[in-house]
Amino acid sequence: MADSFDPIIHTPTTVASVEIILRVVKGTPNVYEGRYSFDVLDQDGAIMDVRSGNVVPHLTGAQITALKGFMDAMLTKAQGVIA
Numbered sequence: 001m002a003d004s005f006d007p008i009i010h011t012p013t014t015v016a017s018v019e020i021i022l023r024v025v026k027g028t029p030n031v032y033e034g035r036y037s038f039d040v041l042d043q044d045g046a047i048m049d050v051r052s053g054n055v056v057p058h059l060t061g062a063q064i065t066a067l068k069g070f071m072d073a074m075l076t077k078a079q080g081v082i083a
Contacts, residue, residue, distance in 0.1 A: 010042040012049070020055060024071040026079075032068055034059075 018038040025031040037052035056064070 010044075010046070010048055012040045013043045014041050015039065016041060022067065022071055024068075024075050026075060030068075030072065030075070032056075032071060034067070 015038050018036060021035045023033040025033075034055035035052065036055040036058075037050065039047045040049040040051065042048045059067070
C-alpha cells in the first residue's frame with residue numbers, strides 16, 4: 001500500500017469513444033451543426049479530461065457534403081411521420 005503522501009501519477013492512455021451530435025434545421029437553406037465530445041482516460045480507466053467542440057472545422061469538404069446529404073435524408077424521413 002502506498003503512503004498517502006506519495007504522488008499520484010496519471011498518464012493519459014486512451015480515448016475509448018467519441019460522441020458526435022449532428023443537427024439539421026429545416027430552412028432555405030437548411031442549417032447544419034455538429035458537435036463532438038470525448039473523454040481522455042488514464043491508465044486506470046479514470047476520466048482525466050473531457051474534450052468537446054465544433055466538429056465542422058475537423059471535416060473535409062467531401063465529408064461535409066456527404067453529411068449534409070445524410071442529414072437531409074434523415075430530415076425527410078423524420079418528416080414522413082406527419083401524414
